[in-house]
Amino acid sequence: MNRRSFFQSVGAFIGAAALLPIVARAEGRRGGGGSAAAAGAALVDPKDRQAQSVNYVEINTQIKDKSLMSARSGVEFKNQKCKGCAFYDVSKETTVGGKKAGPCQMPFAAGKAVTAEGWCSSWAKKA
């Protein structure tokens, strides 16, 4: 490597390093991980129209409609809870209003948290 290409490489490296914090801040503003809720986010209100459209409840025993209580992927209804759902991010689980809760990828929960014991009709077994 000659002197000129050495300085070009160093310059490119420094330029990229200088941009990293700017890119990271932009990612943070966009949410980075899609619709994931930040720690301390409010809980989804089960009375919200969008939440009602998917039968969201904070505790899965609150579901009374037997037609919704079917086994899925070999999991009995009583064991279907947000914390075991493919759309629930356990890694970001926190406590909200005294309840364990975390982000859910479904649009109705964008920017909010669903309870770990909750359920909705989009429940899918975590892989």
Ligand code: SF4
């Ligand atoms: S999609 Fe899964 S994590 Fe989200 S509310 Fe429904 S059951 Fe809970």
